[in-house]
Amino acid sequence: MSDHSATANFPMAVALRLIQMNDPAFDSERVSGIIAELKTKPGALLPILHAIQEVLGYVPGECVPLIATELNLSRAEVHGVISFYHYFRGTPPGRHTVYICRAEACQAMGSEALEAYAKSSLGVDYHENTRDGAITLEPVYCLGNCACSPSIMVDKKVHGRVSPKRFDDIMNLTRSAS
Amino acid sequence: MIKVFVPRDSSALGLGAEEVALAIQAEAEKRQVAIELIRNGSRGLYWLEPLVEVATPQGRIAYGPVTIADVPRLFEAGFHNGGAHPLALGLTEEIPYLKRQERLTFARVGITDPVSLDDYLAHDGYRGLKRALTMAPAAMVEEVTESGLRGRGGAAFPTGIKWRTVLNTSSAQKYIVCNADEGDSGTFSDRMIMEGDPFVLIEGMTIAGLAVGATDGFIYLRCEYPDAEVALNAAIESATAQGYLGDNILGSGKAFRLEVRLGAGAYVCGEETSLLESLEGKRGLVRFKPPLPAIEGLFGQPTVINNVISLASVPIILDKGAAFYKDYGMGRSRGTLPIQLAGNLKQPGLVERAFGVTLREILYDFGGGSQSGRPIKAVQVGGPLGAYLPESQFDTPLDYEAFTALWAVLGHGGVVAFDETVDMSKMARYGMEFCAIESCGKCTPCRIGSTRGVEIIDKIRAGEETERQVALLRDLSDTMLASSLCALGGMTPYPVLSALNHFPEDFGVTSAQ
Numbered sequence: 001m002s003d004h005s006a007t008a009n010f011p012m013a014v015a016l017r018l019i020q021m022n023d024p025a026f027d028s029e030r031v032s033g034i035i036a037e038l039k040t041k042p043g044a045l046l047p048i049l050h051a052i053q054e055v056l057g058y059v060p061g062e063c064v065p066l067i068a069t070e071l072n073l074s075r076a077e078v079h080g081v082i083s084f085y086h087y088f089r090g091t092p093p094g095r096h097t098v099y100i101c102r103a104e105a106c107q108a109m110g111s112e113a114l115e116a117y118a119k120s121s122l123g124v125d126y127h128e129n130t131r132d133g134a135i136t137l138e139p140v141y142c143l144g145n146c147a148c149s150p151s152i153m154v155d156k157k158v159h160g161r162v163s164p165k166r167f168d169d170i171m172n173l174t175r176s177a178s
Numbered sequence: 179m180i181k182v183f184v185p186r187d188s189s190a191l192g193l194g195a196e197e198v199a200l201a202i203q204a205e206a207e208k209r210q211v212a213i214e215l216i217r218n219g220s221r222g223l224y225w226l227e228p229l230v231e232v233a234t235p236q237g238r239i240a241y242g243p244v245t246i247a248d249v250p251r252l253f254e255a256g257f258h259n260g261g262a263h264p265l266a267l268g269l270t271e272e273i274p275y276l277k278r279q280e281r282l283t284f285a286r287v288g289i290t291d292p293v294s295l296d297d298y299l300a301h302d303g304y305r306g307l308k309r310a311l312t313m314a315p316a317a318m319v320e321e322v323t324e325s326g327l328r329g330r331g332g333a334a335f336p337t338g339i340k341w342r343t344v345l346n347t348s349s350a351q352k353y354i355v356c357n358a359d360e361g362d363s364g365t366f367s368d369r370m371i372m373e374g375d376p377f378v379l380i381e382g383m384t385i386a387g388l389a390v391g392a393t394d395g396f397i398y399l400r401c402e403y404p405d406a407e408v409a410l411n412a413a414i415e416s417a418t419a420q421g422y423l424g425d426n427i428l429g430s431g432k433a434f435r436l437e438v439r440l441g442a443g444a445y446v447c448g449e450e451t452s453l454l455e456s457l458e459g460k461r462g463l464v465r466f467k468p469p470l471p472a473i474e475g476l477f478g479q480p481t482v483i484n485n486v487i488s489l490a491s492v493p494i495i496l497d498k499g500a501a502f503y504k505d506y507g508m509g510r511s512r513g514t515l516p517i518q519l520a521g522n523l524k525q526p527g528l529v530e531r532a533f534g535v536t537l538r539e540i541l542y543d544f545g546g547g548s549q550s551g552r553p554i555k556a557v558q559v560g561g562p563l564g565a566y567l568p569e570s571q572f573d574t575p576l577d578y579e580a581f582t583a584l585w586a587v588l589g590h591g592g593v594v595a596f597d598e599t600v601d602m603s604k605m606a607r608y609g610m611e612f613c614a615i616e617s618c619g620k621c622t623p624c625r626i627g628s629t630r631g632v633e634i635i636d637k638i639r640a641g642e643e644t645e646r647q648v649a650l651l652r653d654l655s656d657t658m659l660a661s662s663l664c665a666l667g668g669m670t671p672y673p674v675l676s677a678l679n680h681f682p683e684d685f686g687v688t689s690a691q
């Protein structure tokens with residue numbers, strides 16, 4: 001992947017497009033409140049990004065100039081940080097995010113087959129949302145659940161020993177939860 | 179009141195422990211049995227999770243793995259009084275997997291309520307800090323040096339020597355940073371400590387602060403561990419409320435404050451200088467060294483940065499003394515290592531043993547051999563940057579120097595087993611792919627080389643001019659080994675070349691090449 005290297009000279013045209021996009025989830029008062037509350041912390045940028053993503057589900061492009069101004073950074077610097085980290089996202093996720101572990105211990109227990117099953121049964125590839133908007137599929141590299149492989153995480157909950165059958169059950173429960 | 183224990187450990191929860199706890203609560207109410215439900219950490223016997231325990235006059239009795247469907251019958255069998263049932267495992271402490279361990283750092287994990295300070299104190303908690311408060315800073319550092327403790331995060335650098343460097347700086351502001359990024363596949367001991375006994379980490383960091391003169395600490399926690407975040411914050415809150423953290427620790431006039439900060443899914447941020455950049459709110463680009471973090475670390479100030487297990491081992495060293503700890507182990511690897519057994523094993527879990535136990539004992543006596551029943555073909559020790567070991571090396575003792583001699587690493591103590599169905603050229607390819615995904619991008623051999631590596635291995639796997647491509651792969655690996663700034667690029671050749679050297683047939687070449 002090359003998000004990080006792309007970051008070094010983030011094309012300004014793309015940045016501006018993101019910023020000008022009219023985003024429904026963007027709630028400028030709420031975002032400003034979060035920034036005001038956290039900006040005096042030393043190294044405030046990651047806590048701010050986490051807080052925004054926690055509330056809005058992602059970090060809308062409109063946040064970038066607000067954060068940049070308040071933290072005295074350039075917009076490119078803020079963008080650089082957002083795109084460096086796999087966890088932060090600039091586009092809206094589905095109602096739930098399903099992370100599938102791709103790391104070695106899970107591979108030793110058949111995670112590759114599980115990945116293939118998840119993609120085909122949900123009809124998406126990684127970083128995509130299902131058509132009903134219920135689920136976003138993401139890869140993850142170890143969940144610390146390696147003694148119960150293969151592992152997935154749904155939002156903030158880990159599930160262990162996930163067979164295709166169990167995957168279906170978890171997806172059905174997840175879909176019906178909202 | 180009958181005490182029943184159901185773990186709150188995230189792996190146990192991932193196997194239904196929450197539902198089991200709720201079912202036990204409901205069934206107890208229905209049958210009017212008065213129970214006190216305690217949510218403990220995991221004992222680390224993961225093939226038995228959810229492992230339910232009940233306190234009896236003889237000791238705690240275990241049942242597992244328990245599903246909600248089992249709950250009514252457990253009550254019928256009188257499990258709450260230790261009654262017989264097909265899931266009964268006898269006294270927990272007598273289960274051989276547990277009985278054969280030497281639990282020092284993990285002494286309380288699975289036994290106590292992780293977020294109860296009273297429980298922590300009742301189980302020898304904060305004795306190390308109380309002794310430390312009677313000592314001069316240099317004496318605390320000396321105790322840690324003398325114990326032989328080496329960093330458990332991977333590099334195995336002597337902890338006491340790192341602390342001494344920070345102690346000897348004269349800065350007014352110093353920091354203690356805990357590396358809780360635990361990115362290595364096959365490792366979960368940091369998570370188990372943070373979820374199962376967070377106070378021991380807090381105590382270790384507090385002692386580190388007193389020892390080097392640091393008043394502020396950060397725990398840099400990977401965001402994949404939300405349950406650990408909850409447990410740590412709850413423990414920090416009660417430690418602060420009871421005067422174990424804050425501006426006047428136990429009336430000593432000394433201050434130590436602690437905050438949890440979340441990572442954001444970047445493996446390289448486990449590398450200490452990348453982690454510091456991230457804590458400062460930047461991209462996690464690895465820094466050039468020198469300066470060492472001990473001299474110029476977080477926000478340019480002297481900083482102790484240690485792994486969770488290193489810091490969590492400090493309280494028992496201060497409590498029982500350096501000699502007690504040093505007595506365990508072999509050679510220059512002193513004390514115990516929390517070994518994490520994962521992958522294709524019958525009995526995966528946490529095994530804390532003195533250094534010196536062999537890989538074979540770990541894999542078979544504890545792990546029970548492969549879960550699939552097929553022979554174990556290869557074992558990766560030390561995470562994604564660790565070498566693969568073939569069966570012929572299973573008698574190696576777990577000892578830093580013994581592993582170095584094999585061109586392998588112990589790292590953070592993760593052991594991942596693969597049965598004979600594994601294709602080692604595929605694992606080598608994944609090694610390169612992982613490096614490409616996680617590279618911070620600062621140096622070319624890592625950033626570009628890893629992608630080239632994937633392409634080369636794809637050609638080898640397709641049987642295209644195999645010999646030439648294998649030679650290219652070796653050249654590329656040499657370049658990565660020699661000219662990467664950090665171990666991500668610099669050690670990716672370990673899994674790649676060990677796979678090639680030990681399993682050449684999976685690459686379509688003979689061992690002569």
Ligand SMILES: Cc1cc2nc3c(=O)[nH]c(=O)nc-3n(C[C@H](O)[C@H](O)[C@H](O)COP(=O)(O)O)c2cc1C
Nearest residue numbers: 329330331357359360361448449450484485488665
């Ligand atoms: C790419 C990379 C990832 C690392 N990840 C971790 C990690 O997740 N946790 C950790 O404690 N150390 C990790 N380390 C090692 C740290 O750089 C550092 O050696 C360690 O935090 C020092 O603490 P210790 O002396 O207590 O082990 C990593 C190193 C590299 C090169």
Ligand code: SF4
Nearest residue numbers: 618620621624664667
């Ligand atoms: S080796 Fe890779 S991860 Fe390490 S500093 Fe260089 S580019 Fe960054």
Ligand code: FES
Nearest residue numbers: 001002004005619
């Ligand atoms: S290497 Fe792909 S961008 Fe960092």
Ligand code: FES
Nearest residue numbers: 101106143145146
């Ligand atoms: S390797 Fe998948 S959870 Fe650790």
